[in-house]
Amino acid sequence: MMGAAAELDAAGITEAALRRDYAHSRALHARHGRTYYLATRVxxxxxxxxxxALYGFARWVDDMVDEPEAGQTAEHTAALLDGVERDLEAALSGGRAQAPPVRALADTARRYAIPAEYFTAFMRSMRLDLTVTGYADYAELSDYTYGSAAVIGLQVLPVLGTVVPRSEAEPHAAALGTAFQLTNFLRDLAEDLDRGRVYLPADVLAHHGVDRELLLRCRRTRLQDTRVRRALAEVAAFNRAVYREAEPGCAMLSAVARPCVETALRLYRGILDEIEQAEYDVWSRRHRVARSHRARTAVPALGRALMARAFGT
Known part of the structure; x- marks a missing residue:
C-alpha cells in the first residue's frame, strides 16, 4: 500500500511542516475510522x-467531547472547543493555526473551496453534546445530525468530484453521512448511555414502551428486552431508508471516486446487517464487519478504481 509520503507527493503538498500536519490527520483517521479509512484506500x-484531513479533524474534535481527560469538566471541554473555533477561524481567514489538524483542514478547505459554514455547523453539533442528553423526535435529531454527519458528506464531496452539477449530488452526500451516523447510534447505544446520552428519538422509544431506565437496565445486565428490540428495529428500518436515499449519489460521483464511496456504503450498511442478524442485541458486544467481509468488499472496489484510473475517468 502507498505510504503517507507518496500520497502527499501525489497531492502536490510539498511544504515540510504542512506534510507533518497531514500525516498527523492521516494517523487520526487510521486509528479512529477503520471502515472509512479502508474505503479511502480505494x-x-x-x-x-x-x-x-477532513475525517482526522472531525475525530480529533469528537474525542475532545467524548473522551475527556479524567476530572475534566464540561466547562473545560467548552473552553477547548472555543480554542478550536478561534484557531479554525484564523486558519480559514488565511492566518496560522496552532493545532496540526486545523492546519491540514484549512489547507484542504482552501484547495477544494469547501464552505466555512460546514465547519461551523459541525462545531455547533459538538457543543450540543455538552448539554443535550436526548432528542424528542427525528426533527430534533436531524438538527444534530446535520452538523455531526451530513456536513461531513458535503465537505468530502468537492474532493471526490462529480459528473453532475454538485448541487444535484449534495442531498445524497448529506444523506449518506446521516445514514452512517444513524448506524453508529444503534451500534454505540450502550457506550452513549455511559456518557449520559441517547441518540434515538424519544417518541419512537416511547411508542414501544421504552424509556431511559429500561435502556440502562439492558446496559447493566447486558440482556435484550423485547420492547427495546422492537424500538431498535424501527430505527433500523428508518436507517435503511436513509441509505436508499443516499445510494443514487454514488453514480453521480467521478468514476475514480465512486468505488470508494460504494465501499464505505457497503461496509457500513454491513454493520447494520450485523445488528439485525443479532436481533438488535447491542448490549453484549460491539458490532463490526468481519475482516474477511471487509476484504471481499474492498478488493473488487480497488479493481474498479484501477480500471477507472486507467481509462482516465
Missing part, C-alpha cells in the same frame, strides 16, 4: 490527504 492517492 481513492486515487492524490485525493486521500484531503479526506484524511
Amino acid at each position: 481513492l486515487p492517492a492524490g485525493r486521500r490527504p484531503a479526506v484524511h
